[in-house]
Amino acid sequence: MWSYPRILAHRGGGTLAPENTVAGVRRGMDAGYRAIEFDVMLARDGVPVVLHDPELGRTVAGTGSVADMDALDLAARDAGSWFGPDYEGEPVPLFVEFAQYCKAHGVWMNIEIKPVPGHDAETGAVVARLAAALFADEIAAGRVGQVPLLSSFSETALAAAREAAPRVPRAWLTEALPPDWEPRARALDAVAIHTDHTRLTASGAAQVKAAGFGLFCYTVNAPARVRELFGWGVDGLCTDRIDLIPPDFF
Numbered sequence: 063m064w065s066y067p068r069i070l071a072h073r074g075g076g077t078l079a080p081e082n083t084v085a086g087v088r089r090g091m092d093a094g095y096r097a098i099e100f101d102v103m104l105a106r107d108g109v110p111v112v113l114h115d116p117e118l119g120r121t122v123a124g125t126g127s128v129a130d131m132d133a134l135d136l137a138a139r140d141a142g143s144w145f146g147p148d149y150e151g152e153p154v155p156l157f158v159e160f161a162q163y164c165k166a167h168g169v170w171m172n173i174e175i176k177p178v179p180g181h182d183a184e185t186g187a188v189v190a191r192l193a194a195a196l197f198a199d200e201i202a203a204g205r206v207g208q209v210p211l212l213s214s215f216s217e218t219a220l221a222a223a224r225e226a227a228p229r230v231p232r233a234w235l236t237e238a239l240p241p242d243w244e245p246r247a248r249a250l251d252a253v254a255i256h257t258d259h260t261r262l263t264a265s266g267a268a269q270v271k272a273a274g275f276g277l278f279c280y281t282v283n284a285p286a287r288v289r290e291l292f293g294w295g296v297d298g299l300c301t302d303r304i305d306l307i308p309p310d311f312f
């Protein structure tokens with residue numbers, strides 16, 4: 063089952079804007095996108111921020127671990143200059159503000175729970191609880207296609223998310239399908255499998271679909287490959303190349 067958009071902008075605006083920023087979401091919207099994937103982790107004070115790396119230095123100016131900084135300190139840092147001078151001063155988003163921005167603009171969210179190592183359970187619980195609060199009306203009304211989809215490579219984080227907010231759906235992210243993928247996905251009560259398209263086979267895709275799960279691939283940047291994956295029964299995917307692959311491509 064897949065009640066969601068089929069093509070998502072990876073990390074907000076793909077590689078056309080700084081990842082995991084509001085500027086990225088705006089860039090995605092300019093390209094017609096109304097669905098994104100992004101990454102969330104907890105700062106030292108337990109407040110979630112939109113970031114991919116647990117260490118500063120690549121996209122955020124500074125050094126050190128996200129786990130050693132409070133969210134407002136992170137939010138004051140520059141997450142745009144690395145991409146280009148036009149984005150200087152673009153902040154690290156606080157998760158709640160970022161999600162509110164997306165919701166207000168009708169942008170559907172695949173929220174990847176990306177815990178700082180060792181903080182899996184608390185990250186899953188906090189993010190799920192906040193998502194449930196933000197979408198309480200949609201959940202109560204059964205508008206499943208509007209409620210965000212949580213995903214994570216961390217089964218611990220997903221189990222904690224389920225415990226904290228069972229009605230926010232979850233997807234299990236796995237680089238490749240292990241032999242025991244199905245019982246593991248069922249144990250998490252996951253609605254979908256999210257996987258690296260380069261490790262997926264047509265037969266693996268068929269197995270996931272036959273078992274009744276949604277199937278989502280990351281990160282697909284060639285139009286021909288998008289066609290092939292959808293031909294295999296893949297339900298959705300994210301792309302960095304929002305310039306080459308429009309949201310209604312397929």
Ligand code: G3P
Pocket residue numbers: 072099101114174213235256280300
């Ligand atoms: O959620 C899919 C994809 O984003 C997982 O890999 O490293 O880009 O977060 P990564």
Ligand code: MG
Pocket residue numbers: 099100101174
């Ligand atoms: Mg991600």
